[in-house]
Amino acid sequence: MISTTETALLSPTLPSPEARLADLFDAHHQRLYRLARRMCGHAEEAHDLVQECFLRAARHARRLPTSAQGAEAWLVRTLVNLCRDGYRRAEVRQRAEETVLRPDPRTTDDHTEERLVHRRTVRDALDSLDPKRRAIIVLHELEDQPMREVARLLGITPVTARWHLAKARRQLATVLQSPTSEIDS
């Protein structure tokens, strides 16, 4: 009978790239989807972004950081960079706008319409931000991540992250035309 210690010794030390990527996908795809959805605003584009992110991970499987936290940060940064690179498909965006933002008049009441307009306003405000600042806003304000964690995920110092947060808040307040337009850092 083989003991647990012997089993551990017999098993390979490092998992294969396939197994490792499969684990990464299972652990992070939903979280990356939420981030992409909030970053780009459209479900189909978010799908494309997440898929491209994991395909890049597959192409550079041997260069992925070995630690779980490092790999997670690599995925988040890749996603943000994909947004920055202008990874957008105009037709997808157009189609999504038509389906999501044009409510069905039979089922729409004033409340729903108001909510849709507000969503559109927020999405436009987020779109006006630089992708890095957008990511900081999404991670901190919408996903409740502490700033230290946001900085780690984006590979920047906490001080820089806070500076970007303050700038992004001011910019958002201006765009949203709200009483918060005089937010100070």
Added chain:
Amino acid sequence: MTQRESNQDPSADRPVPRHELLRDQLRAGDPLAPGETMSSLPATRMRNAMLAEVRHTTPQRGWRLAAVAAALSVALGSAYLLRLSSDHPIPVNDGGVVAATGPSGSPSSTSDRADELNDRQIQFITRGGTRVIWLLKPKLDLEP
């Protein structure tokens, strides 16, 4: 202070920080609908595409590494052989001298070749390494 005033929540009068107002506004218009997740079908497709990509990429990388290793080995081997050959240079066939002293030369005619075979030579090397070869021609006539 009255009893009624003391029972009031002290935080009720505290102004809400502006960044919290902004956060509330953002959350009210969150692009992600509550409870929205990636459904299982696209997730499975995406996972399979990723695994196919890693299977496709990994052997290519192995072949590339093998090719680079082979090219390096060939280059290093060639360099080693060239160095060996430069340490022991291949003798250059100096036609003029050899032809005058031995049968491997390129004689101009049969009679000349016979004469050259009868030549006697004296060879010596100076301290500086210069090799001196004297050819003693029996038919040499020094008289004017």
